[in-house]
Amino acid sequence: MDSTPAIDVSDWEDRFASFLDERADESDAAHDRAHIERVVASARHLARAERAAMKVVLPAAWLHDCVVLPKDHPRRSEASRLAAETAIDFLTDAGYPSRTHADIRHAIEAHSYSAGIPPETLEADIVQDADRLDALGAVGLARCFQVGGQIGASLYHPDDPFCEDREPDDATYSIDHFYAKLLRLPDTMNTAAARKEAERRAGVMRDYLDALETEIHGRSGRSPEGSR
Numbered sequence: 001m002d003s004t005p006a007i008d009v010s011d012w013e014d015r016f017a018s019f020l021d022e023r024a025d026e027s028d029a030a031h032d033r034a035h036i037e038r039v040v041a042s043a044r045h046l047a048r049a050e051r052a053a054m055k056v057v058l059p060a061a062w063l064h065d066c067v068v069l070p071k072d073h074p075r076r077s078e079a080s081r082l083a084a085e086t087a088i089d090f091l092t093d094a095g096y097p098s099r100t101h102a103d104i105r106h107a108i109e110a111h112s113y114s115a116g117i118p119p120e121t122l123e124a125d126i127v128q129d130a131d132r133l134d135a136l137g138a139v140g141l142a143r144c145f146q147v148g149g150q151i152g153a154s155l156y157h158p159d160d161p162f163c164e165d166r167e168p169d170d171a172t173y174s175i176d177h178f179y180a181k182l183l184r185l186p187d188t189m190n191t192a193a194a195r196k197e198a199e200r201r202a203g204v205m206r207d208y209l210d211a212l213e214t215e216i217h218g219r220s221g222r223s224p225e226g227s228r
Contacts, residue, residue, distance in 0.1 A: 007055040007097055016062035019090055023066055030143040030150075031068045035134060039064065042130035042194075047123070049193050055100050056123040060107035061130060063087035080112035113181065125190035132185050133194060137201030140182060141208055148174030161216060162209065175212070178205060 020036060043061035047054055067083040084105045091101060107124040110117040111131045119125045135143065148155070156175040160166055163179045170177035182205060186198035 007100070009054050009058045012094075012096065013058065013062065015094060016059060019094075020062065020066060030146045031065045035143070036062060036065060038134050038139065039127075039130045042133050043126055046126045046129055046191055046193055050122060050126060050191055052122045052126050053100075053103070055097070056103045056107060056121075057126050059087070059091065059096065059100070060104045060111070060123065060127045063090070063104075064108050064111045064127060064131060066090070078115070080109050080115045080117070084108040119190060126194075129189050129191050129194035129198075132188065133197055133201065135182055136185055136198055137204045140201065141205060144177050144182065145174055148177070156212075156216075162213065175209075178209065 017033075020033065024033070040058065040061045043057050044054070046052070047057040063086075064080070064083060066086050067079055069079040069082075087108055088101050088105050091104065092098070103121055103123055106121060107119070107127040109115065110119040110124045111128045113132065119128050134140065145155075147153075151171065153170070153172055153174045155173070157163075157166070157169075157173050161173075161175055163176055168176035168180035170180045183202055186195060186202050189195040189198050
């Protein structure tokens with residue numbers, strides 16, 4: 001039987017937030033404090049539904065983007081590993097119980113889409129789901145265009161806006177990111193609750209594409225993944 005004291009994570013959340021404020025990087029508006037708070041809220045909700053360990057989920061959710069690299073950075077796929085290292089260094093110095101560190105590290109490393117690390121714990125499942133939910137829906141639309149503006153992408157390809165006859169190029173066209181990644185996210189969700197919410201949010205994005213096509217071409221009816 002584990003006789004170590006229980007962890008009241010609520011006592012630590014202000015410290016997690018303060019650490020992030022100290023490291024704030026305004027160069028990436030899509031990964032700002034508001035993004036972190038939305039991910040934390042989603043992770044908390046999913047953790048309660050799945051009866052996951054809050055002592056792992058909440059630190060990982062708060063700290064998952066404590067290192068952020070721009071979308072076009074050559075080491076972008078390493079960002080979650082760098083964030084995990086930085087988070088564990090902070091937690092160690094702050095005295096957060098060491099028995100949680102391995103699971104927190106893994107949850108942070110596995111949250112990233114570009115890293116391609118499969119989650120191996122329920123807590124990692126939840127942090128990954130929470131982060132991916134924030135890439136969908138009305139907020140996901142706004143974040144997609146924020147990133148596109150930062151990297152100098154055009155809104156859409158002038159001759160094939162919806163990737164009907166070409167492969168997506170989201171480094172050049174923001175709308176292509178819907179087809180390269182965003183509309184595929186619901187199928188990657190780990191928990192039933194996240195999958196249901198992801199489908200709802202993806203529907204918001206499909207409705208946007210319908211409206212965009214009407215305004216560009218005067219017709220509607222986009223398929224979920226285009227008609228390539």
